[in-house]
Amino acid sequence: MDAVLLLEQLLNSLQFGLMLFLLAAGLTLVFGIMNLINLAHGSLYMVGAYLVATLANASGSFWLGLAGGIAATIVVGIVLEMTLIRRLYQRDHLTQVLATFALLLMANDGVRMIWGSQPINTPAPGGLAGPVELLPGLSYPAYRLFIIAAGLLVAVMLYLLITRTRIGMQVRAGASNREMARAMGANVRWLFTGLFAFGAALCALAGGLLGPLLAVQVGMGESILILAFVVIVIGGIGSVRGALVGALLVGLVDTGGRTVVPWLFGALMGPAAASTVGPSVASILIYVLMAAVLFFKPQGLFPAHG
Amino acid sequence: MSGDRPLLETVDLVKRFGGLRALDGASLSVQQGEIHALIGPNGAGKTTLVHQLSGALPPTSGSVRLAGQDITGLSMHGRVRLGLVRSYQITSIFSRLSVLENLALAIQSRNGSNLRFWRPARHDRARYDAAARVAARIGLADRVDRLAGTLSHGEKRQLEVGLALALQPRLLLLDEPMAGTGREESERLLALLQSLRGKVTMLLVEHDMDAVFRLADRITVLVYGRVIATGAPEQIHANPEVRRAYLGDELESPA
Amino acid sequence: MAETGNAQPAYRHPRSLLEHSLQPFVALPLLALLVTLPWITHALDADFYTSVASRMLILALAATSLNFILGFGGMVSFGHAAFVGVGGYTVGILMMNGLVSGWIAWPAAFVVAGLFALMIGLVSLRTRGVYFIMITLAFAQMLFYLMVSLQQYGGEDGLPLASRSRLGLGLDLARDTQFYYVVLVICTLLFIAFTRVLNSRFGHVLQAIRENETRMMALGFRVYHYKLLAFTLAGAVAGLAGALLANQSSFVSPALLNWTESGVMLVMVILGGVGHVYGGFAGAVAYLLIEEISSGRTMYWHFWLGAILLAVVLLAPNGLLSLLRRKERP
Numbered sequence: 070m071d072a073v074l075l076l077e078q079l080l081n082s083l084q085f086g087l088m089l090f091l092l093a094a095g096l097t098l099v100f101g102i103m104n105l106i107n108l109a110h111g112s113l114y115m116v117g118a119y120l121v122a123t124l125a126n127a128s129g130s131f132w133l134g135l136a137g138g139i140a141a142t143i144v145v146g147i148v149l150e151m152t153l154i155r156r157l158y159q160r161d162h163l164t165q166v167l168a169t170f171a172l173l174l175m176a177n178d179g180v181r182m183i184w185g186s187q188p189i190n191t192p193a194p195g196g197l198a199g200p201v202e203l204l205p206g207l208s209y210p211a212y213r214l215f216i217i218a219a220g221l222l223v224a225v226m227l228y229l230l231i232t233r234t235r236i237g238m239q240v241r242a243g244a245s246n247r248e249m250a251r252a253m254g255a256n257v258r259w260l261f262t263g264l265f266a267f268g269a270a271l272c273a274l275a276g277g278l279l280g281p282l283l284a285v286q287v288g289m290g291e292s293i294l295i296l297a298f299v300v301i302v303i304g305g306i307g308s309v310r311g312a313l314v315g316a317l318l319v320g321l322v323d324t325g326g327r328t329v330v331p332w333l334f335g336a337l338m339g340p341a342a343a344s345t346v347g348p349s350v351a352s353i354l355i356y357v358l359m360a361a362v363l364f365f366k367p368q369g370l371f372p373a374h375g
Numbered sequence: 376m377s378g379d380r381p382l383l384e385t386v387d388l389v390k391r392f393g394g395l396r397a398l399d400g401a402s403l404s405v406q407q408g409e410i411h412a413l414i415g416p417n418g419a420g421k422t423t424l425v426h427q428l429s430g431a432l433p434p435t436s437g438s439v440r441l442a443g444q445d446i447t448g449l450s451m452h453g454r455v456r457l458g459l460v461r462s463y464q465i466t467s468i469f470s471r472l473s474v475l476e477n478l479a480l481a482i483q484s485r486n487g488s489n490l491r492f493w494r495p496a497r498h499d500r501a502r503y504d505a506a507a508r509v510a511a512r513i514g515l516a517d518r519v520d521r522l523a524g525t526l527s528h529g530e531k532r533q534l535e536v537g538l539a540l541a542l543q544p545r546l547l548l549l550d551e552p553m554a555g556t557g558r559e560e561s562e563r564l565l566a567l568l569q570s571l572r573g574k575v576t577m578l579l580v581e582h583d584m585d586a587v588f589r590l591a592d593r594i595t596v597l598v599y600g601r602v603i604a605t606g607a608p609e610q611i612h613a614n615p616e617v618r619r620a621y622l623g624d625e626l627e628s629p630a
Numbered sequence: 631m632a633e634t635g636n637a638q639p640a641y642r643h644p645r646s647l648l649e650h651s652l653q654p655f656v657a658l659p660l661l662a663l664l665v666t667l668p669w670i671t672h673a674l675d676a677d678f679y680t681s682v683a684s685r686m687l688i689l690a691l692a693a694t695s696l697n698f699i700l701g702f703g704g705m706v707s708f709g710h711a712a713f714v715g716v717g718g719y720t721v722g723i724l725m726m727n728g729l730v731s732g733w734i735a736w737p738a739a740f741v742v743a744g745l746f747a748l749m750i751g752l753v754s755l756r757t758r759g760v761y762f763i764m765i766t767l768a769f770a771q772m773l774f775y776l777m778v779s780l781q782q783y784g785g786e787d788g789l790p791l792a793s794r795s796r797l798g799l800g801l802d803l804a805r806d807t808q809f810y811y812v813v814l815v816i817c818t819l820l821f822i823a824f825t826r827v828l829n830s831r832f833g834h835v836l837q838a839i840r841e842n843e844t845r846m847m848a849l850g851f852r853v854y855h856y857k858l859l860a861f862t863l864a865g866a867v868a869g870l871a872g873a874l875l876a877n878q879s880s881f882v883s884p885a886l887l888n889w890t891e892s893g894v895m896l897v898m899v900i901l902g903g904v905g906h907v908y909g910g911f912a913g914a915v916a917y918l919l920i921e922e923i924s925s926g927r928t929m930y931w932h933f934w935l936g937a938i939l940l941a942v943v944l945l946a947p948n949g950l951l952s953l954l955r956r957k958e959r960p
Contacts, residue, residue: 106764162706162763163706167897168939168943173936174936174939178930295889299764302764306760306761349776363753363756367757452847460850467848470841471841480835480838484850484851489851491831495826496830499831542849
């Protein structure tokens with residue numbers, strides 16, 4: 070494994086981690102502030118990806134598709150929140166789990182009904198289709214660099230939003246105390262709707278951006294949802310900072326695990342071990358990481374004080 | 376003399392929450408058989424101290440001793456086994472179970488051998504009889520089959536004390552037992568606690584000054600996480616520092 | 631709510647929340663029906679339904695093991711299907727290596743699944759509430775990925791079983807009717823044991839923990855240990871159900887361990903009745919009925935399952951059986 074390959078994997082893990090962060094941030098905010106466990110979060114990501122891909126293919130412009138898809142998903146999020154989700158805030162976690170699981174089932178088949186079972190392919194936007202030479206010998210796809218940039222931009226924006234603005238203060242207050250947030254003048258109802266819609270927007274952004282890289286298909290939400298859960302468990306529920314750290318860590322371990330671990334096994338124990346044990350270890354590495362973090366800090370790395 | 380050794384004592388208990396020193400070197404001692412009250416203005420650290428004693432929170436530094444034995448690191452479960460039992464300021468009972476079942480659970484804890492999987496628990500006549508006796512002791516004999524959630528507030532407070540009593544404690548840690556009770560109910564609770572005088576050692580955290588002065592053999596005053604005075608009720612009443620801490624008002628006998 | 635004190639002896643417990651009866655008026659007719667089922671299906675020339683009934687009983691067993699920790703222990707585990715899968719794979723892997731005897735493979739499934747439950751419980755039960763739900767989900771998914779990656783056991787394609795387990799005693803489990811009766815005996819015995827455990831001292835402690843965990847700790851109970859024991863037992867029984875399931879379909883696949891399968895198990899329990907003795911059984915029946923009826927009509931039956939689930943969750947949060955039960959006193 071040479072330095073170039075290593076750097077490439079590092080960038081891949083950064084890209085994956087940042088997209089994971091987009092999902093985890095929305096999830097952790099909704100969890101931390103509205104105390105709502107939302108299994109349909111992955112479905113919002115899936116719907117967002119479908120909407121972006123469809124609009125991009127229909128209009129011929131990736132950027133139009135992205136903007137339109139995000140807007141449409143925000144609408145879906147608002148409608149969902151106002152009709153269903155807000156009934157769940159006061160209910161116990163089991164009820165929330167089952168209700169959002171029901172939504173997940175309905176979303177999967179709903180998408181299948183509308184779009185069919187075949188995955189959708191979208192090409193990366195024209196200007197970014199080629200590679201960029203970062204260093205002599207290291208070319209990296211421009212589109213992935215763009216994703217990294219977009220992810221970092223969102224992270225910075227979120228940081229500014231939460232620490233510098235009035236809404237951010239209300240959000241943080243909401244994370245600790247609903248009454249206090251109300252006393253500060255926040256209209257809690259609209260705040261919650263807005264937060265949920267914001268989470269949906271982040272999901273759609275991630276789904277839309279990843280569309281050209283992965284296949285847009287039913288069930289794409291499930292695998293990333295689990296990872297998002299692992300991220301916020303590691304990072305601490307309610308903490309956006311924790312979501313970022315957790316996402317980057319998970320991205321590192323996941324991408325690194327798939328490439329470095331089999332290589333390590335191969336180097337230490339021969340090629341047979343690399344192909345049999347290697348992938349198994351890689352797949353469970355993230356959960357081992359989660360267990361390790363929880364062992365020392367059962368509330369995650371940056372628990373938001375409730 | 377060994378008879379002078381306190382049943383419970385804390386030595387320089389400190390508890391820091393980040394930059395806040397909730398307890399700043401609190402030392403108190405409770406003698407066997409006495410009713411000892413812990414008072415102090417709001418924010419003095421009384422609740423924190425209770426948590427340290429019950430094992431809910433570990434101290435930053437300092438120690439807690441029960442009958443000379445250092446229990447600072449001991450779990451809540453371990454302390455209950457040694458006879459240090461707590462009742463709660465905010466009632467925490469089993470609302471959907473009857474009064475009898477509530478008390479029977481406490482007795483089940485005391486008796487042990489709960490890893491029984493076959494024999495129906497309701498056949499434990501002796502246990503339910505003992506529970507009924509505790510119910511009578513706390514004045515809920517005619518309420519035994521009521522669901523605990525349907526009791527009046529005062530009756531729930533009685534049950535709250537009863538749950539702790541059923542464990543046959545050496546030291547009963549009562550966290551504001553009178554909280555939220557009206558005149559009649561607090562009289563009943565007061566009578567209950569009076570009836571335990573000498574039989575159960577008690578450390579009582581209370582705001583109700585009337586109850587404190589009628590019950591306590593000795594009083595400790597906690598202000599800003601430190602003990603500023605300990606002594607007999609008359610001494611405390613006359614203590615100028617204590618009066619200053621309370622701004623004079625609360626120590627007057629209620630009209 | 632006026633209720634005068636009665637003169638009954640204090641320990642009569644007219645309607646205790648902690649006591650659960652098999653309800654002989656329900657149990658006996660049900661048992662009679664189940665015992666005579668193969669005759670009925672044969673008479674109606676619908677022998678296929680005997681194996682459907684086997685599957686239903688096995689799923690009812692799995693759902694009941696989940697109900698034990700969920701409805702009676704208050705632990706919302708979103709990874710229970712993983713233990714079913716572990717049990718199934720134990721049987722499959724043993725068979726792959728020549729061990730066909732059910733007398734070894736089935737207890738092995740029980741023990742292995744129990745061990746996994748113990749390990750996962752050790753870490754997960756240190757957490758509460760939402761964390762616990764997500765961690766059980768994550769660990770179950772970890773096992774899913776593990777089985778997918780183990781190519782020597784079929785990987786993603788799964789592992790077929792060469793035959794059903796052998797029990798000797800003149801039994802041939804390949805015959806659906808005989809298999810059905812074996813399943814019926816096992817499920818009936820375990821169900822009776824389940825009710826006994828609920829009513830035992832251990833069961834009372836477990837249910838009391840569900841009612842008020844902090845108070846139980848303050849009363850001196852080692853709550854963590856009780857929960858861990860219950861979690862391990864439930865996982866072990868789920869493993870046994872998995873062993874039977876592997877036999878029933880002669881096949882095990884990682885899909886059995888996927889978290890969505892755990893979701894389906896939760897759906898069964900909620901449909902049937904959380905905290906109700908027959909909840910697991912009723913839920914399995916309800917789920918299979920819904921599956922049977924809707925998948926016959928449309929290929930999008932998960933949509934309708936979701937819709938029904940949503941309705942049940944919002945309108946009858948304690949499951950369908952709770953609608954039949956008298957309203958609890960406040």
